[in-house]
Amino acid sequence: MTGALRRRKESRCEICGRASDGELCHYHREASRRLIKHYGVWRERTRLDWRGYLDEICRNELAGAWIREVAGFMIKKGEVPTELKGQST
Amino acid sequence: MPHQLIICEKPGAAWKIAYALGGGRAKRRSVKGVPIYRFERGGREVTVVPALGHLYAVSQQSVGWSFPVFNLGWVPIYEVSRKRGRRMRVWIEVISRLAEDADSFVSACDFDTEGSLIAYMILKHACGGADAKAGRMKFSTLTRTDLVAAYDNMMGRLDLERIGAGKTRHELDWIFGVNVSRALMDSLSRSSGKFEVLSAGRVQSPTLYILYRREVAVNLHVPDPFWTIGAEVGIKGRLFPAAYELKAILSRGDAEGVADRCDGRTGTVKDIKSGKKVIPPPPPFDLGGLQSEAYRLFGYTPSKTQRVAERLYLNALISYPRTSSQKLPRSLDFEGLIRNLGRNPNYRELADELLSSGRPLRPREGSKMDPAHPAIHPTGNVFGGGHDRDEFRVYDLIVKRFLATFGEWASKKITEIIIVCGEGDLFKVRGENVVEAGWMRYYHPYASLRDSSIPEVAVGEEVEMGRVWVEDRFTSPPPRFNPSSILRCMERNGLGTKATRAEILDTMYRRGYIQGLKIGVTDLGFAVVSILKRFFPELISVELTRRMEGEMEGLEAGTKRIDEVVTRAIDEVKPVFEKIISEYDRVGEELVKVMDLLREGRRTLGKCPGCREGNLVVIYSRKTGKRFVGCTNYSNGCRFSLPLPQRGRITPAGRVCRACGYPIVEVRGLSARVWRLCINDRCPSKEKREQV
Numbered sequence: 001m002t003g004a005l006r007r008r009k010e011s012r013c014e015i016c017g018r019a020s021d022g023e024l025c026h027y028h029r030e031a032s033r034r035l036i037k038h039y040g041v042w043r044e045r046t047r048l049d050w051r052g053y054l055d056e057i058c059r060n061e062l063a064g065a066w067i068r069e070v071a072g073f074m075i076k077k078g079e080v081p082t083e084l085k086g087q088s089t
Numbered sequence: 090m091p092h093q094l095i096i097c098e099k100p101g102a103a104w105k106i107a108y109a110l111g112g113g114r115a116k117r118r119s120v121k122g123v124p125i126y127r128f129e130r131g132g133r134e135v136t137v138v139p140a141l142g143h144l145y146a147v148s149q150q151s152v153g154w155s156f157p158v159f160n161l162g163w164v165p166i167y168e169v170s171r172k173r174g175r176r177m178r179v180w181i182e183v184i185s186r187l188a189e190d191a192d193s194f195v196s197a198c199d200f201d202t203e204g205s206l207i208a209y210m211i212l213k214h215a216c217g218g219a220d221a222k223a224g225r226m227k228f229s230t231l232t233r234t235d236l237v238a239a240y241d242n243m244m245g246r247l248d249l250e251r252i253g254a255g256k257t258r259h260e261l262d263w264i265f266g267v268n269v270s271r272a273l274m275d276s277l278s279r280s281s282g283k284f285e286v287l288s289a290g291r292v293q294s295p296t297l298y299i300l301y302r303r304e305v306a307v308n309l310h311v312p313d314p315f316w317t318i319g320a321e322v323g324i325k326g327r328l329f330p331a332a333y334e335l336k337a338i339l340s341r342g343d344a345e346g347v348a349d350r351c352d353g354r355t356g357t358v359k360d361i362k363s364g365k366k367v368i369p370p371p372p373p374f375d376l377g378g379l380q381s382e383a384y385r386l387f388g389y390t391p392s393k394t395q396r397v398a399e400r401l402y403l404n405a406l407i408s409y410p411r412t413s414s415q416k417l418p419r420s421l422d423f424e425g426l427i428r429n430l431g432r433n434p435n436y437r438e439l440a441d442e443l444l445s446s447g448r449p450l451r452p453r454e455g456s457k458m459d460p461a462h463p464a465i466h467p468t469g470n471v472f473g474g475g476h477d478r479d480e481f482r483v484y485d486l487i488v489k490r491f492l493a494t495f496g497e498w499a500s501k502k503i504t505e506i507i508i509v510c511g512e513g514d515l516f517k518v519r520g521e522n523v524v525e526a527g528w529m530r531y532y533h534p535y536a537s538l539r540d541s542s543i544p545e546v547a548v549g550e551e552v553e554m555g556r557v558w559v560e561d562r563f564t565s566p567p568p569r570f571n572p573s574s575i576l577r578c579m580e581r582n583g584l585g586t587k588a589t590r591a592e593i594l595d596t597m598y599r600r601g602y603i604q605g606l607k608i609g610v611t612d613l614g615f616a617v618v619s620i621l622k623r624f625f626p627e628l629i630s631v632e633l634t635r636r637m638e639g640e641m642e643g644l645e646a647g648t649k650r651i652d653e654v655v656t657r658a659i660d661e662v663k664p665v666f667e668k669i670i671s672e673y674d675r676v677g678e679e680l681v682k683v684m685d686l687l688r689e690g691r692r693t694l695g696k697c698p699g700c701r702e703g704n705l706v707v708i709y710s711r712k713t714g715k716r717f718v719g720c721t722n723y724s725n726g727c728r729f730s731l732p733l734p735q736r737g738r739i740t741p742a743g744r745v746c747r748a749c750g751y752p753i754v755e756v757r758g759l760s761a762r763v764w765r766l767c768i769n770d771r772c773p774s775k776e777k778r779e780q781v
Binding site: 035 | 307309
């Protein structure tokens with residue numbers, strides 16, 4: 001297998017196309033982790049559900065670029081993260 | 090008659106020095122385009138000749154483009170840089186010919202590391218080893234008085250400690266910068282056969298890493314909601330803004346409770362606090378301070394401020410600007426200087442006020458020191474015509490800051506009225522009155538005190554609460570660095586020197602690693618940092634660079650030896666290069682991945698308006714070799730395509746056409762200007778032009 005072919009077969013981040021060893025690159029994976037972690041604060045203070053939270057984050061100009069990208073990606077996928085399953089989202 | 094050769098750093102300085110020492114007798118001649126000045130002084134013939142900055146540079150002694158290279162030497166600059174190569178060769182030849190007739194030599198370059206090194210290399214290589222017998226003029230301004238004093242009291246030898254520090258700094262920069270940059274470029278070209286200019290450096294890489302970390306923090310910021318209370322209080326018929334006791338409320342319900350309880354109600358004055366705040370005069374400018382202030386007030390980048398300040402210095406209007414001192418020596422004739430500034434109508438009133446105040450003229454100084462030069466100050470020479478707006482602004486700033494350092498402390502009276510309302514909710518109304526403007530009078534319009542007085546009230550008096558409302562807030566990300574704050578951060582971390590920091594920042598902009606005045610790190614910058622971080626973490630360490638800067642300061646102070654410092658640095662970086670060699674293929678592959686992604690980004694123009702799924706990209710036809718715009722969704726049936734200009738370099742402009750919404754591209758290389766073009770060949774804006 002040539003180097004070029006091998007490179008083409010490597011997985012890429014579904015958001016930015018950076019090399020990754022999963023669905024997302026490490027920057028967007030970290031963004032996803034933080035997004036999920038901060039949901040607790042938002043739920044306590046705003047009573048928003050998961051989808052409402054993601055919509056708010058996508059609209060918020062103070063949110064980091066990677067955070068907004070991940071929020072948009074999660075809205076598109078429509079799944080609730082496994083960490084939040086079983087909680088009222 | 091004995092003949093003396095004086096070496097200066099730049100043609101502008103040579104002219105000043107020649108006329109200061111030779112008066113009207115100094116005669117200018119041009120030898121093969123090199124300006125020289127001749128006159129007689131003290132029974133000897135004197136020739137003043139300028140350099141053009143560095144005429145010698147560090148270079149490897151072996152042949153070929155390899156790495157790592159540690160055997161370095163100093164060679165004429167035309168051997169390593171094609172830029173102005175012929176001119177530099179002639180320049181060195183002219184100096185060598187003048188040196189043949191001279192029996193004594195003087196270095197009159199700027200009294201700092203670079204200046205001392207420039208003269209040393211010329212004396213050593215172009216003047217047949219005259220460095221051993223040369224004298225050194227030490228001056229901080231290019232005024233006649235200072236230059237004559239520097240000539241009459243010149244040092245009997247060159248400042249070898251400073252030269253050693255400068256030489257070592259250049260060699261270490263080469264060892265780190267050139268070797269790592271070569272390693273990156275070579276591993277990329279071996280893995281992909283492609284070439285891209287990439288660079289890393291002893292100071293550049295840690296600085297880029299600081300910017301990278303901030304960029305990551307900004308991109309990963311999740312804003313958390315909180316609420317604040319806004320309020321207005323009516324006192325004696327006037328409304329004043331009031332602050333609620335809590336800066337942040339963590340529940341909207343609680344915030345609304347406060348607003349409901351207090352909106353339009355009556356409050357009572359619970360307490361009145363008053364105090365005096367005094368603000369001491371600022372210290373005189375060092376280079377970093379001047380750069381920060383010029384950025385804050387005029388939006389000038391640090392490198393622009395440095396360039397403008399250097400022009401003012403060459404015109405003998407200010408002292409040497411590349412200083413890190415905030416001290417003004419007592420030997421300066423403050424009274425004479427201020428009197429001379431008073432000859433300028435802009436400063437007459439301020440100068441008269443200072444001189445007639447009866448107070449001793451003692452400036453307030455800062456803590457920073459620089460053994461070579463005092464803080465930046467005006468020379469007192471008249472600021473005549475022929476200067477541009479930038480020079481006027483920077484000069485005015487320096488003069489007013491200098492005058493302000495002699496001013497009295499400014500003071501203001503602060504009054505705070507505490508009002509209780511609702512269920513013990515506390516609000517604060519704050520008023521400020523200027524008691525004494527002090528030094529701020531001299532620094533106008535660059536500093537001023539806010540004056541917002543409030544009426545007098547008594548404890549227990551009732552006041553009307555006006556509107557009380559809830560504000561939705563979110564936590565903010567850390568601020569991005571700007572050119573001024575990153576320079577201050579570099580200074581705090583001991584990265585680079587006062588003279589090199591602005592230049593390093595410019596290099597990172599030029600390489601495309603960073604962009605914007607609120608500095609953002611580009612994809613290329615991210616790629617370079619992630620590779621350095623993964624394979625060569627030592628090179629982005631602030632610690633390593635800081636330690637080396639410390640060792641170079643030791644050289645300048647005479648407590649360390651050059652060979653000791655260089656050998657230690659080589660010992661530290663050798664294992665890094667060994668690691669690079671052992672990881673060569675992996676580094677190359679990683680770089681190729683990143684560069685492929687970047688190239689993909691550079692050729693992607695935007696979303697396809699045909700299928701709305703794929704991206705429009707620049708494609709080269711295999712049959713004709715011509716380029717056009719096509720859709721990445723071609724394999725799924727999208728046949729959208731558009732023609733493109735066949736000449737020039739095309740890059741996406743990152744925005745869409747206002748008339749049709751198609752992407753705009755930038756075409757470079759056809760003329761000096763960039764051609765911005767909507768890729769839609771039937772764009773309404775083009776049709777309109779054709780009709781005209």
